[in-house]
Amino acid sequence: MTTAIEISRVSKRFGNHTALDDVSLTVPAGTVFALLGENGAGKTTTIKLLLGLEEADSGSMHVLGMDCRREAEKIRRRVGYVPEQPALYDWMTASEIGWFTAGFYPEPYEQEYRKLLERFRVPVGRKISQMSKGMRAKVSLSLAIAHQPELLILDEPTSGLDTLVRREFLESMVDIAAEGRTVLLSSHQISEVERVADIVAIVREGELLVVESLDSLKCQIRELTITMSGSRPPELPCETLSSRQRGRQWQFLVRTPENTDFDNLTQQSEVVAVETRTPSLEEIFVAYMQSDKRASCTTESESLTANSQEVER
Structure with a gap:
């Protein structure tokens, strides 16, 4: 597959507010694609539409060749997603939440998850409620990529994290793209995006201003x-x-x-x-x-x- 995401003339309104205005873009497979914009620009709305959590008012969207309206459940099974504020069961340990999540995916999900915890130096026996924000973010990322998704979607993943944790996240993005998989990164941390992005899209008030390779822009x-x-x-x-x-x-x-x-x-x-x-x-x-x-x-x-x-x- 040469295209991970295709968005064609998509618009979305919430009451009198236009979240997306006739947006079209293509995300090539095997790239780190950065979606940049200020708060309220339409980045999170775009992600929710791609995952089938919202429906567009007009236009079409496809993820990994699947229609976002009709095949949302299939898309969510094949995509890894890390929201800005991950919802984790605080009373579980890192090990337990991996065992629980493994029930939704084929083998060897749990084995891969434990490898990621070891890589990120997350104590498997510690409860989520006793973890720092950075540690919780590592658990969330591990849960999202343990099934080796073809597409990883990250919504402000490094917001509020310390420098070392942010660097680990960025290194992970580069590793995933190097394996031929795709990363869609929504962020306002521009300096960090510059280090890892292949293609940049800039959105302002729901309107797409530019979509281009970072090298070409510079x-x-x-x-x-x-x-x-x-x-x-x-x-x-x-x-x-x-x-x-x-x-x-x-x-x-x-x-x-x-x-x-x-x-x-x-x-x-x-x-x-x-x-x-x-x-x-x-x-x-x-x-x-x-x-x-x-x-x-x-x-x-x-x-x-x-x-x-x-x-x-």
Whole structure:
């Protein structure tokens, strides 16, 4: 299978609130796919729709080739899922909850689960109620991947965890993808996502702004710092994601074809100097959050100034 998830023109409303607005995307198999957005952007709604826990108002969704409306139970059996706040039986020990969960899966689920507990250094005899948040998260992850699912869905899995536990989670994601399986990671921890993601999707208020490989984003997006001799903004032959002005210095986040030569900008009469830098994923994310995704470069001074003022606000 070359595609783990297919979403086509999906919309979902809760009363007057639009959680998802005509969203389409494809998640290739064997990748770490990161779904990024602020709280309320529609990330958790997307996950619930994929698992058949909610139904879309329109559009279609398929997971591992199965329809999310008609085959939700089959999907949940073949997918591993770690919610932001895992529901675990506090009165059970780590060993007991693995034995209980094994009843829903074929062998050797319990054996694999115990191997994972050992890997994550979880004491098998300790009750869930006596575990730290990080330890509970390790139990939840072990339960989700012990049956070696083809797709693992994680909803803010590292939220509130300490640095070492977060690192273990991330290393696990890379290992799973290396085995040819797929990880869908919903998170607002942008710096962590940057370390492991193959493909990034950015969602804002239910609207999908971009879906692209992380390598492609970082090759095509540049930060330009342009010093001018006058107050007029420079002319840029490319798409602008964000811009701001401080005195005679302009700073842009632009999207442009790879290997673009920005030195040519110095040929403009008022351009004094041009500096370029590759922004972080977090900076790219913030730019998409703050700017209109349809914004493009323009030679009109008024349009650039208006865009700058909007970003400053």
